Amino acid sequence: MARSNEALRRPALEGRAASHAWVSVTPAAPASRLSLRTPADSVGAVSKALGFALPQKPKTSAQKNGRAALWLGPDEWLVIDESGSEISPALGKVKAFHSAVDVSHRNVGIVVSGPGAEATIAAGCPQDILLATFPVGACSRTVLGKIEIVLWRTGDTTFRVECWRSFSDYAFTFLSEAARDAAV
Amino acid sequence: MLLIRCPYCEEERPELEFRHAGEAHLVRPGNIAEMSDEDFEGFFFIRQNPKGLVYERWRHVHGCARFFNAVRDTVSDKFVTTYKAGEKKPVIKGAAE
Amino acid sequence: MTAPFRVAGKGRLTPAKVVRFTFDGEHYSGLEGDTLASALLANGVHLVGRSFKYHRPRGFLSAGAEEPNALVGIHRDAARKTPNVRATVQELHDGLAAVSQNRWPSLKHDVGAVNDLASPFFSAGFYYKTFMWPKAAWKHLYEPRIREAAGLGVAPDQPDPDHYAAHYGHCDVLVLGGGAAGLAAALAAAEAGARVILADEQAEPGGALRFESGAVIDGRNGWDWATATVARLRAMENVRVLTRTTAFGYYAQNFVGLTERVSDHLAAPLPDLPRERLWQVRAKRVVIASGAIERHMVFPDNDRPGVMLASAARTYLNHYGVAVGRQVGVYTANDSAYHAAIDLKKAGVDVVAIVDLRDNPQGPVVDEARALGIEINAGRAVVGVAGKLRVSAMTVQPKNGGASRSIAIDALLTSAGWTPSVHLFSQSRGKVAFDDETRRFLPGAYAQDCVSVGACNGTDDLEAALAEAAGAGHAAAKAAGAKAGRAGAKLKASGEGWSGGMLGAAPGAGADSKAKAFIDFQNDVTAKDIRQAVREGMRSIEHVKRFTTNGMATDQGKTSNMHGLAIAAETLGKPIPEVGLTTFRAPYTPVTFGAIVNHARGSLFDPTRRTPMHGWAERHGAVFEDVGQWKRAWYFPKAGEDMHAAVDRECVTVRQSAGIFDASTLGKIEVVGPDAAAFMELLYTNPWQKLEPGRCRYGIMLREDGFIYDDGVVGRLADDRFHVTTTTGGAARVMNHMEDYLQTEFPHLKVYLTSISEQWAVIAVQGPKSREIIAPLVEGIDLSDAAMPHMSVREGTICGVPTRLFRMSFTGERGFEINVPADYGQAVWEAVWAEGQKHGACAYGTEAMHVLRAEKGYIIVGQETDGTVTTNDAGLDWAVGKKKADFVGIRGMMRPDLVAPGRKQLVGLRTKNPKVVLEEGAQIVADPKQAVPMTMIGHVTSSYWSENCGHSIALALVEGGRDRMGDTLYVPMPDGTIEVEVSGTVFFDEKGERLNG
Structure with a gap:
């Protein structure tokens, strides 16, 4: 519970925003995140605790009630919960082998939105992210300029970029500069 | 920049997402502490480095993060195939044994 | 005011849209849509530069990207000074300021031109031969002087204030070149449903249709067809048309680098516009439609301003409405120059004579020229020209010798034939093949999923080129997975197809040592230089190229390579394919550093x-x-x-x-799973199984070779959960190392690793x-x-x-x-x-x-260790689990060399003078009086002033160091030898009582 002397949370990109005619770049609100690892034979049990089935196909995600699981690897998911509820308690009861590690503060989310969002990302991401090959819901760990990111398409013209905290300044600056040129 | 098919992501991805990880199919012996000097030299130091088809390891380090194996022609720089770690070494015509 | 050489009713520019610019401070006006070259020519300006080596006056050779001569500086403002811009591709904008280069004090009177008179001393290989001795003089005397005298433009001296963008592109079919063939290919691929990118280097695609006035496609004028086709492509959702975009490099697996010039043509670019945009496009299929480039005739003084390619003169007339002269001569070895003569004649320009090296030229164009009253001199050669700053006359002689006559001219159009642009094909690692019949190199064996169409593939006839291109576009779309369906109907077309012509020097460019018949204008290489290179023993074209520098300038020999090759082959007495062709390399045309770097500067570097x-x-x-x-x-x-x-x-x-x-x-890794302790046992030297939850241990990680790789404190949070710390610098590689072993050597272990550093x-x-x-x-x-x-x-x-x-x-x-x-x-x-x-x-x-x-x-790992230090060397054997059967490095650390006596061991050093602080990295010797080079027995790894100890402290790796306690050793330094005493590594609180103090 919050106390009067509780430490103040200072998100890495506090107060930053960039907006251009075709695209906006905005820090995502703080969220609960888990790095979830589990072998195939535990996926069922973990899914049940999570409240929905973990996606099993590469480059796909699943979500329910403000909680999303992004497939990052054959036994790895990034769980992002923006509903304000804690994810770990439910998983704590799962007996099947898995690893759930809190990475809420490790990652920073940046939302890139608008008709120029795709072009903004394509300034630094070598993957084919056109809608046909990277549809809404698609997600992937990949590269943006000189850093690693997780890219998640949450809408036709909206992406969420997740990166590690100390790279968020680079990511945000890169995306803001690329957004200037997003009328491509 | 090469395109590399990741056997776990099941699609071709840009080389920037990958990192080369040396010769493939070298097995660390279970009794490594008991190896003779000669055997350890062969295991740890000696590499084939042939011209032509090579079996090598890659890691999709900025992707699914899996290590996997590949057969690549060092002359044309073309990949013949990629396959998951632990899968049987494919027999490719023209490759050194 | 209309510029004097603008021809009323010709060209596609709008006379009302006047643009003002300066060249060397002089004010001129041009029209919107002009290049700097066309605008200067409209004003009668031909002299625009001085050559690289001989400082010879130079004008415009071409009307395009292949231009070797007309390099100028463009000065937008104090910080925006771009050297070596080809005036033939620089689009005019209001306020454009251009300056000539490589001349002093002025373009018309250039002191450096004495090099031209002294040219016997500057022949091929001159630099190699002259400046060989003494060796030191090259670096300190010759090279600085030569660099001062040579070189073209001046690099800007302020940081580049512009910004550059980048874009990774992906498509099914990438079409390189927007001439007739490229447009047809793009359209066919797009209609088949493929995602298409079409790139063309011009502001408006159209390629040779720009000047080919007689071309008719689908019942309409060729240029109009091109314009309409571009509009059609632009309207399609699956097509992206990139203009002002040059494909400069063709890399592995259809990865193509292109630069788009976004704002260099604008008078006042909006601040968000980048100057250029780098495109890195991955295409499933590539259609190369890069066209062909006309070659000049090689004869004495063929570099005089006013001597230019016939197709260039046509471009200036038909597209820009500019006559390149009033009394024009033509010198050719093929039909295409006749078209230039006919177009100019019809536009009211006096075409005084066509000199044709062929004995008996025949065909419709020859007849048409004759019918227009143009004098045709067949079987004759131009053996010289008069006029230094501008051509004033040509000397015409029967090609086998005989009486010559001089004809007054103010421009001379030449054509030796057309060279297919196989640059990109060659960059794709395709092999070119020499076609004996047409004497040109054409695409042979392909190495990638691409296809060449049109002129670059040797398909000369317009209708055939269109059919070939459309077929290739359709096939490429299909191969890339598009639905395709049936190909569209074939286009009916008629145009001008040219093949033939000549390679090498024309008569008159012979043995006369004074004759300068240029093949490479930008590097000042003459026919004579090539012959000399062969005489001096160069046999391979690669050697000839380097010895003469032919084709090594920024134009990459687009107009010169084939001439150079032919002359070398002739001198060697070998057929051309046996002499070989030099390799084409990226970039096709120069690329700015800005585009290559794009976003990666400043805080994004x-x-x-x-x-x-x-x-x-x-x-x-x-x-x-x-x-x-x-x-x-x-x-x-x-x-x-x-x-x-x-x-x-x-x-x-x-x-x-x-x-x-x-x-x-610090790097941090969470190790989770029932086998977490077992995994830790394998990755670290220490024992972990018995470490109780809630306790920590200092862990050491080795590589398989037995050397220390990383260290850090590890806390056990629970039976199945460890919080591992790594060094700051080791965070990423330690994670990679651990994942490697977990995934590939110990996949049976039930454990997962998560980076929690941040x-x-x-x-x-x-x-x-x-x-x-x-x-x-x-x-x-x-x-x-x-x-x-x-x-x-x-x-x-x-x-x-x-x-x-x-x-x-x-x-x-x-x-x-x-x-x-x-x-x-x-x-x-x-x-x-x-x-x-x-x-x-x-x-x-x-x-x-x-x-x-x-x-x-x-x-500190990385300071006391350098990848060759063992736990024993570092005095850390206590951290190695003696009873463990296996861990990474267990066998490596037993290697004979790693257990041999005399290894360097970590010790402390105390300077005899407590105030002296040693230098880190300094070498240590046992006897400072020994002869140089001394036997070095160790080095200082860490050294500081310790205020807490009241003396300096140092750590060092010294051979057999632990057996030298109390010994005096020496650290020889440039200003004297420092005496040190070997000590233990702990300088403060040796008993460790303060941990609980």
Whole structure:
């Protein structure tokens, strides 16, 4: 519970925003995140605790009630919960082998939105992210300029970029500069 | 920049997402502490480095993060195939044994 | 005012749209849509530059990207000065300021032109032969002088104020070139449903249709068809048309680099517009439609201003409405120049004579020229021209010799034939093949999923080229997975197809040593130079190229390579294919550094990583040091303190009271799973199975070769959960190393690894007062020594937020490391700081941290170790589990060399003079009187002034060091030898009592 002397949370990109005619770049609100690892034979049990089935196909995600699981690897998911509820308690009861590690503060989310969002990302991401090959819901760990990111398409013209905290300044600056040129 | 098919992501991805990880199919012996000097030299130091088809390891380090194996022609720089770690070494015509 | 050489009713520019510009300070006007070249020609200006080596006056050779001569500087403002811009591709805009280059004091009177008279001394290989001796003179005398005299434009001297963009593109079919063939290919691919990118280097695609006035496609004028087709393509959703975009490099697996010039043609670009955009396009299929480039005739003084390619003159007339002269001569060895003569004649220009090297030229164009009353001199050659700054006459002679006559002209159009542009095909690693019949290199065996169409593929006839291109576009779309369906109907077309012509020098460019018949204008290479190179023993075209520099300028020999090759082959007496063709390399045309670098400059050059507490440190005056990509607080100077004073104070304060240190950059890995301990046993030298939850251990990681790879404190949070720390610099590679073993050698282990380096901010509180400082802030953890001894870890809360609290020390003092979720790092730091103030604590930086740990003899991986240091060398054998059957490095560390006596071992060094601080990296000898080179027995790895000890301290790796305790050794330095005594590695609190002090 919050106390009067509780430490103040200072998100890495506090107060930053960039907006251009075709695209906006905005820090995502703080969220609960888990790095979830589990072998195939535990996926069922973990899914049940999570409240929905973990996606099993590469480059796909699943979500329910403000909680999303992004497939990052054959036994790895990034769980992002923006509903304000804690994810770990439910998983704590799962007996099947898995690893759930809190990475809420490790990652920073940046939302890139608008008709120029795709072009903004394509300034630094070598993957084919056109809608046909990277549809809404698609997600992937990949590269943006000189850093690693997780890219998640949450809408036709909206992406969420997740990166590690100390790279968020680079990511945000890169995306803001690329957004200037997003009328491509 | 090469395109590399990741056997776990099941699609071709840009080389920037990958990192080369040396010769493939070298097995660390279970009794490594008991190896003779000669055997350890062969295991740890000696590499084939042939011209032509090579079996090598890659890691999709900025992707699914899996290590996997590949057969690549060092002359044309073309990949013949990629396959998951632990899968049987494919027999490719023209490759050194 | 209409420019004097603008022809009313000709060209596609709008006369009302006047644009003003300057050249060498003179004011001119041109029209919107002009290039700098067409606008200067409209004003009668031909002399625009001086050549590289001989400083010969030069004009325009071409009307396109192949231009070797007309290189100018474009000065937009003080910071925007672009050298070596081809005037033939620079689009005109209002206020454009161009200057000529490589001349002094002026373009018309250039002192450097004496090089032309002295040219017998400057022949091929001159530099190699003349400046060989003495060796040192090359670096100090010859090279600086030559560099001063040569060179073309001047590089800008201010930072580039423009910004450059980048875009990764993906498509099914990439079409390179927007001439008739490229457009047809793009349209066919697009209609088949493929995702298409069409790139063309011009402002408006159309290629040769720009000047080919007689071309008719689909019942309409060729240019109109092109314009309409481009509009059609632009309207299609699956097509992207990139204009002003040059494909400069063709790389592996259809990865093509292109630069788009976004704003160089604009008078006042909007601030958000980049200057250029780098496109890196991955295409499933590529259609190369790069066309062909006309070659000039090789004859004496063929470089005089006013002598230019026939197709260029046609372009200037038909597209820009500019006549390149009033009395025009034509010199040709093929039909295409006749078209130029006919177009000019019809536009009212006096075409005084066509000189045709062929004995009996025949065909419709010859007939048409004759019918228009143009004099045709068949079987004759132009053996010279008059006029230095501008051609004034040509000397015509029967090609086998005989009486010559002079004909007054003010422009001379030449054509030796057309060279297919196989550059991109060749870059794709395709092999070119020589076609004996047409004497040209054409695409042979392909190495990638691409196809060449149209003129670059040797398909000369327009209708055939269109059919070939459309077929290729359709097939490419299909191969790329498009639905395709049936190909569209074939286009009916008629145009001008040219093949034939000649390669090499024309008569008159013969043995006369004074004759300068240029093949490579940009590098001033003549026919004679090639012959000389062969005479001097060059046999391969690669050698001829390097000896003469033919084709090595920025134009990459687009007009010269085939001539050079033919002359070399003739001189060698070999057929052309046996002499070979030099390799085409990227870039096709010069690419700006800005485009290559694009976003990666300034703060985006490399990520700068800052910790959650960075802002606090900044506000408290920290000086930062770069540790990899991290910014770390180095020391916190108070007013009046230098680094030395600040570090001394910080070191003393930590041991007297306490210090607070930002350790957030440490790598951290959470190891989770029932086999976590088993995995740790395999990756670290230490035993882990018996480590109780809540306790910590200093772990050492080896590589398989037995050398130390990393170290760090590991806390066991639960039976199945470890919190591992790594060095700051090792974080990523240690994670990779651990994943490698887990995934490929020990996949049976039920354990997962997660990087938590950035989840946790780490606040180290070290010193006798550390417990008192944190106690008021911590909840749910008993901090007593009994409940929480040295090397333990607890979970609880601090300042109301969760913490993993470590009791550990890197200073030898009682110490804690507070891990809190990163976003809370600064607030918790501030709370700790406030408490610390009550006890006289200070903030300390990485320098004090280094000194404090060296006082205790703690190693830093990467400083005391260098990848060749074993646990035994470092005195850390106690950290190796003796009963363990296996761990990474267990066999490597038993290698004979690693257990042999005499290895370098870590020791302490105390200077005899306590004030002297050794240099890190300094070499150590046993006998300072021995002859040089001395036998070096070790080196200093760490060295500091220790205010706490009152003397300098050093760590060193010394051969057999542990057997030398108390010995005197020597550190020879440039200004004297320093005496040192070998000691143990612990300089302060040898018994370790302060850990609980």
